[in-house]
């Protein structure tokens with residue numbers, strides 16, 4: 152994080168990345184003094200509603216974040232920025248997306264949590280678009296031209312007003328991660344009356360174990376254990392706000408719909424009588440570690456892995472087998488995960504895998520055959536990316552084994 156004072160004093164000369172969050176109501180003109188170096192501009196968490204028309208003078212600008220501001224329109228000046236590839240305007244009040252605001256070279260467009268009712272057909276000209284985040288808007292349809300975005304791999308359209316499943320997404324040859332829950336065409340959430348319920352004061356809440364976009368997870372133990380669950384459990388208290396994957400309540404709905412599988416964390420009980428929804432689940436032992444890290448700005452739609460991380464081919468084959476088994480289970484439940492990534496996978500030293508994060512899950516059992524098949528093809532593509540990533544982590548001496556060849560052959 153930088154300060155306006157540093158910028159005005161000329162202390163930031165030569166920086167490639169600038170981050171200012173000081174309640175700004177106007178774009179500070181001093182930013183132009185960084186034009187020869189600035190590549191990433193983060194003006195999130197201010198009170199901006201406009202950007203200067205001559206923003207293109209920042210001629211190296213590749214990434215702009217303006218989340219949590221007061222924009223009502225996506226600024227048209229973005230379209231003039233010759234190098235701009237990533238645009239993030241989450242949680243503004245954007246109603247209008249002018250065609251000219253979208254640079255043709257855009258790879259990653261984030262418009263989550265705005266008031267957008269329609270997107271321009273221009274979107275079809277964004278031939279490099281890989282990631283498109285539209286959850287939490289007022290969309291009633293998607294532009295037909297979206298079918299031209301042949302590079303699109305990840306799409307979020309949850310929590311909108313789509314009256315029917317947008318068939319246009321079925322034509323996207325690379326689409327692998329789709330989330331669409333929380334639209335009028337979606338199946339209604341179920342009461343899940345048969346699912347075990349507990350009262351909030353049945354539990355002691357302990358330390359925070361982690362924090363996802365949709366809620367906070369703590370260790371918990373029982374004051375009163377009506378269903379005879381394990382003594383130590385985890386509790387996720389869901390936040391109310393829409394996330395980039397959709398509504399937290401749709402995540403909860405998916406958790407309550409998946410039953411049990413050895414490679415998923417078992418949901419144990421729902422907490423009733425509280426203002427916020429909460430779910431009690433099995434506590435993941437501390438020796439489980441994340442298999443991958445979420446994509447970087449550069450990798451965009453693909454996970455990144457820790458330098459030096461490697462596995463023998465038998466372990467990798469075990470990961471793939473377990474992952475396939477969960478995907479098949481979810482398919483039987485009529486749920487697409489929508490975020491099948493190694494960063495949502497935990498593994499222990501014995502090679503056991505746990506697949507988590509149902510934030511982007513969508514129920515699709517009620518859709519027609521060709522739509523269901525299209526959705527299953529997408530999840531299959533995500534599985535291929537997972538296999539490809541795992542093979543990339545294979546130790547050198549196992550790269551000529553039969554097992555490696557068999558897995559690689561499945562990628563086609």
Ligand SMILES: Nc1ncnc2c1ncn2[C@@H]1O[C@H](COP(=O)(O)OP(=O)(O)OP(=O)(O)O)[C@@H](O)[C@H]1O
Nearest residue numbers: 360361362363364365368385432433434435508510
């Ligand atoms: N059952 C559990 N037992 C122990 N720790 C857990 C459990 N569930 C989640 N956690 C911890 O909490 C973190 C957040 O989990 P959660 O599934 O909500 O979000 P995420 O998938 O990591 O993030 P996001 O939803 O933002 O993509 C996990 O990375 C993990 O460290």
